[in-house]
Amino acid sequence: MDLIKYLAKHLAGLLALVASCSAMGAPLLSEGFDDVATLPGRGWAFVDSSSPPGTTGWFQGNAAIFPAASGPANAYIAANFNNAGFGGAVSNWLLTPEVMLTNGESLDFSLRLLGEGLLDRMEVYVSTGGAFSMLAAFESDSDTGWLDKTILVNGLAAPAIGRYAFRYVVDDTSINGNYVGIDTVSVNALPVPDTVALLCLGLVVLLGTGRSRRRWLATTGLAASALVANADEHGVMSFPHVQVMRQQAPATVAAADPGQGGFMAYKDPQTGQLTGPNPAQAALLTAAARTPAPLVRQRPQLIRPPYGGIGVMLDERQARYAMVRKADDGSITESCVPAEGETK
Template identity: 60%
Template sequence: MNLFTRLAGLLAVTASCSAVAAPLLVEGFDDITTLAAKGWRFDNRSSPPGGTSWFQGNPAFFPAAAGPADSYIAANFNNAAFGGAIDNWLYTPALLLVNGETLNFSLRLLGEGALDRVEVYLDSGAGYSLLAGYESATDTGWQDLALQVNGLAAPANGRFAFRYVADDTSLNGNYIGIDTISVSAIPEPATIALMCLGALALGRWPRSRPRARRNWLAALGLSSLAVAAHAGDHGLMQFPHVTVVAQPAASTPVAPGGFMAYKDPLTGQLTRPDPEQAALLRAAARANAPLARQAPPQLARPQHGGVSLMLEERQARYATARKNTDGGIDHRCQPRSGERQ
């Protein structure tokens, strides 16, 4: 591989990784007086309006989810006059949005007997559509939430909006906080292709070994898939055109009878099985064993009456005890065939 090829590969991988890693938006609300210059908008439509709108978080109510104690944005029941209706909006900067991108944020509703509600909207140019609503009359604590962009016919310039709402501040509305808003981008197909080309340029393509070529192709396919995938709800990975659901964990197999031993075929010694041997033993125990034809037990009718059955050793179980010369008791048990002691 010559120097030019190696440099081209490095540049391609670097460019693609930078494009993948850069989120569309990150805001930690360290100082909300800087938000307007970044494209954020505030709109308090409460009726009648009160003495507050959005303001810097107050650690006296609760500290921020991350960073300095006051580094979040807050609103409270004073957004509207007493008995009025709160309708207070917070808008993100305008973003170029596509399906699959994710809005991440932390939310806390204080409640304390008064119902707090926050709604999240997306404006993609055709009006605002409700993505989710969260309400509680008790303290929720900080919750890390994620909402995904879906249903767009094409990439669109749009904004996300957070709406604090309460219908009667004499009964509802207390205090809410929002922290660490980010919008995660997904890579474009051209970016994925660029990264794969960079990886090819960095590597030495094996010409004479078909198996090695297959391994290269598999690795590049997995790399592209990993770039296109992103974390969805509940930590599940989501892939384009693939639906992923949670698979319940299977119960851990238990050795039959609670004890398992492996007989070495060479030495004949019983040993504790390693994980591979244990798996083979469990599989054998679960397999359907063929039914063996057994002779029926002999039926006897003694002269004094009654019925008795003559049982074989496999059907009999007995125990004996013997007193030793030292006064101790030697106990022996004869199990049924197939039982484990």
């Protein structure tokens, strides 16, 4: 009954915390340009204002000129000096689909200007439905290689629906302009106020009243890490500077005992590498693991660290494990479990 009351008391806070973390996990826009021809159907727009008009617009990247920043070699979008006629001016716009624009939001992309003695220029803009405002400009008359760029939005009076835009600019194609590429465009938003409020609500319910300062700090730290955590399709979360790993139980475990969970590993005596055991090795390990563990006849030693908490000192009497030995001729010897008091 106490467990039910505890869950009822904290369930609302847990749900609010989980909902807020999920709300800030996915980017608003992510594009790798695997197929430029499909962009208009997904909200992208091409506006070529070059004068006089040339023979090209935005097109699929040419891997023979340079490969993509990531993915297939031609998976980027490109433009060149032929956007305008010879001696003309290039003004070729690439507009993203409409997204929610908020202060602190980031536009991330990879850019490459080929140059090769001819000046290439790329400008980046944002619009909330009216005129476009320039955010940044990049130009070079030499090959820049792929450059990863991040541009932050600020100065908006309030969140609004709008677009980002890339504009390829060449003032005179007889003396300037070569080839440019854009890859891996994404728009990533900071938590909006409603999401932050939801997170705070979850914290308040979780903390309750009368909690100690130490527990409050610990819970707040967990919530702060949740702000930057992402979960994959299996629900495994990842955090900055932390690597989360999963290990599936080998199929040989299920073959040895369908009801037995856990993980078995076999260490090869020649290479020292851990591998999944074969059926014979798994059977010996399973039989050995079922051997009754030695009784513990004294209480474990408690540890009270100066920074708080409590621990238990365990020795070989509390450890239960099995071993299988492989002879030089490849045969498997009998499995064994350490006897009580025996150290391995």
